Amino acid sequence: MREIDVIVTEEEAFQRIDKYISEKEDDLSRSRVQQLLQEGIVCVNGNACKANYKIKPKDHITAVFCDEIEMEAKPEQMDLDIRYEDHDVIVINKPKGMVVHPAVGNQTGTLVNGLLYHCKDLSGINGVLRPGIVHRIDKDTTGLLIVAKNDKAHTALSKQLQNKTVNRLYYALVHGVIEHDFGTIDAPIGRDVKDRQKMAVTATNAKDARTHFKVIERFAHYTLVECRLETGRTHQIRVHMQYIKHPVVGDEKYSYRKTMQTQGQLLHAHQLTFVHPTTNEKITVEAELPKQFADILEELRSQQR
Template sequence: METREFIIDENSVNTRLDLFLSERMEDKSRSYIQGLIEKSQVKVNGILKKSNYKLKIKDKILITIPDPVGLDIEPEDIPLDIVYEDSDVIVVNKPQGMVVHPASGVYTGTLVNALLNHCSDLSGINGVTRPGIVHRIDKDTSGILVVAKNDKSHNKLAEQLKDHSMTRAYTALVEGILKEDEGTIDKPLGRHPVERIKISVIKDGKRAVTHYRVLERFKSNTLVECVLETGRTHQIRVHMAYIGHPLVGDPVYGYKKQKFNLNGQMLHAKKLGFIHPSTNEYIEFTSDLPDYFKKVLNVLKNELK
C-alpha cells in the first residue's frame, strides 16, 4: 500500500479535487483517481470529499493507493530486439505499435508480456502490471528503453530520471521548416482541461524542457534531434506542436490531413545513456531508425533533387 500527500498552494485554489490529482499523478488516470475518491481512499484535511470538491489554500490531501490486484499477465513468445543485457538491466529496442505494459483493455502483446517470456527476474517496484518498467515510450513511438531486473537497479535508474541525468535523445520528423538551427522549449505541461486524452501547455502544469537541433531540412519538413531534460507524457509531441511544428503522422497533435500513410507519429528514441546501477560507469546505446522512418526520409530527399 502506498500513500501520497499534497499541500495546496495559491496556484491550485478552486481546482477540482480529481482534476488536481490527475495532473499531479501522471501515472494514474482520472477515472482511477475518481475510483479512489469513491472508495474513500482520498481525504482532504482528514475528511472525505467528492471528486468535484474545489480546493482551498493549504488544503492537505492524503491519498491511499492500494496494492495492485494481481492480473494474469501471461508471458508471450514475442520477439525482442535486445540491445544489451546483464544481471541488472535489459536495454530493448521497441517497435512502433507495441504498448510498453498492460493497462485497462490491453493485457496481451505488450513489451512486458514479451519480457516475462524472456526472463522472470524483473523488478517488482511498479507492481504486477509493470515489472521492470522504469520509463515508457508511447505505443506508436519506436526506439530504445531500459528495463530493470531487480529493485536496486530500478531505484538507481529512477533516481537518474528524477534528477535529469539520464541521456534521452529522439529523432523526430516535423511539419514545416524550422528557421533556427537549435532551440529550447521550456513550457509546463499538464492534462488538457477539456480533452482528457491530450496533454497541453498549461500555466500550472509541471515544468517540461525539450532541447532541439535541426538535423536536415526538406521541402516542407524538418528532421530534428530532441533531447529531453524532463520526461513528461507526450512531451516532444506537445512541445513541437506548440511551436507550430507538430510531428508528421501524429494522430492527436498533428495535422488532420497527412501526406504519408503512417501508423503513428514519426518519433524514434534514438539514444539512451545512464550510469550503470552496479558498475557506476556511464554507458550509452543507440538505435537505428526503423525502415518505415527511412522510407519516408528517402521520399523527402528525392523531392529535393
C-alpha cells in the first residue's frame, strides 16, 4: 500500500490538485493521479474532489492506494560488483550511471534487473519493481547498497535504518575549503517549493535530517569529506552540503556548473555496517573509490606538490 498525506502551503496553493500531486510525487504520472481522483481515492480535508480542484493553503490532502503495476522488472544478465552475499543479504557496489530500480524512462539496465538474474528470490515487501531494495542511492552516486533476499531480512534491516543503527559512510569532494575538521548539519529537508524536482532545506512539509561530516583532505579549492548519515532523506548529503555553501563537485542539481568533467556528483558510499538479520553478527562492508574519483583526487594532490 502507498499513502499520500500532505498539507498545502501558501506557496503551493491555487494550482490544480492533479498537477500538484504529480509534481510532488515524482513517480506518479498526472494521468495516474487523475485516475485516483476519479475513483474518489484522493481526499481534501476528508472529502473526495475532482482533478480540476484548485488547492488552498492548509488543505489536508490524503490518499491510500496500491501502486499501479505499469511495467514488469525482467531479469538481465550483467556484471554485478558483489561485496557481500549470503542466504539473507546481498551488498552491491553500484557504479555511476546505474538506476536502482525500474521506473518510467528507466525500465531496463537497472540494478533490480541484474539482481533478478543473479538471485531468484528477493524480498517482495516493496513490490515487483523494487524487490529486495531496502534503501536507495542516486543514479550518479557510487558505492554500497544493501539488498534483502527475503521478507524477514528486509523487515529487520528496515527497522535498523529506522532506528539509525545502520552506519553509512560516504566520501564526497566538495567545493571550497572547509576550515573546521568536524561538523554536524541538522536541517530539515523537504520538496523545494520553487522546483518540485529538487529537495531543499525548508520548513515546508520537511522531515528531520542530520548529516555528520569529517574533513579527510584539503586542497586549494576543494575539500574531501567523509559524511555519516544519521537520517536517510532524498539527496540528503547533496542538499546539506549545498546548504553550508560547500556543494558536491559535479552535482548537476545542487552545485556549480562547468567546474569539472565528472558526469555526475563525486559522492561514494564507501562503508556500510549493519547487524545481520539472522546471525546478529555485526557486518562491515567497504568499497574503494571508483577510478574516476581517485584519479581526480590524485590530480588535485599533484597540483599542490
